[in-house]
Amino acid sequence: MTDTILALYPEPGIERPLAGTYLAHNLHELGTRERPFVYANFVSSIDGRIAVVEAHTGESYVLEELASGHDWRLFQELQAQATCLVTHGGYLRALAAGKFSDILQVGISEQAADIGDWRQAHGFTGQPAVAVVSASLNFPLPPSLEAHGQTVYIITAHGASADRVRAWERRGYPVLFAGAGARVEGGPLVKVLTQLGYHRLYLLTGPTMLDTMFRDGVLSRLYLTITHQVIGGEKFHTLVSGPVLGGAGRLRLRTLFYDAAAPKGTGQWFASFDVRGRDGAPG
DSSP states (O other): OOOEEEEEESSTTOEEESTTTTGGGOGGGOOOSSSOEEEEEEEEETTOOSEEEOTTTOOEEOOGGGOOHHHHHHHHHHHTTOSEEEEEHHHHHHHHTTSSOOOSOOSOSSTTHHHHHHHHHTTOOSOOEEEEEOSSOOOOOOHHHHHTTOOEEEEEOTTSOHHHHHHHHHTTOOEEEOOSSSSOOHHHHHHHHHHTTOOEEEEOOOHHHHHHHHHTTOOOEEEEEEESOOOOOSSEEOSOOSSOOGGGGOEEEEEEEEESSTTTTSOEEEEEEEEOOTTSSOO
């Protein structure tokens, strides 16, 4: 890949190849049992839209206008460095309905072959494990998980249906509990996966999970692509969905790059932030 981007922070004015930008962050060296590294990646418009809600069905979907091959490249570079991908039942239902592409493997396409090579060179064997977060436990698993030999965990809350828990266990999938009530909570989720040996977690989830990760103080870094578009729309999703975060939402800019070419010539920023949290220390 020969596309280039312009560094704006912390070393402004340096042009560099797009490929390798987030591999250079060396996330694969971060994360321990005592201090797991949890990171998320979102794409947003200037007016804060990460998805819009269909008026007639109430279903949310990511706008095609926000997507670009450049952002997808960096998404995969982040994905390549995780030991466990955290997704959710809503995505798997939409995937089964043909509304989304399967993003649960990394480095398997021809365009991403160099990312697969990078993983092998840095000691990664096989594909990352996948943790599926679901309160309802009502979702299908895509065949790709078994085809690529990925370890799968089902994460739910203690209020989940006992019958559905047993149904997943009979199929051979471990069901883990991370939340005292009806919803999975960020702190317990990170704790249970860390105890299993997964110290670097990449969130492929939505606003609800990001919100609880902030509130529980377990998010380490936020990656955010901001496309230079104003989307509008009466109903939409933004980064978090709960009450005011206060100090839990404090961030510090780590890197910022400018991509003049995408999406569709509008331009976008690639930003990464360390989470400072309530006490001002990195998450």
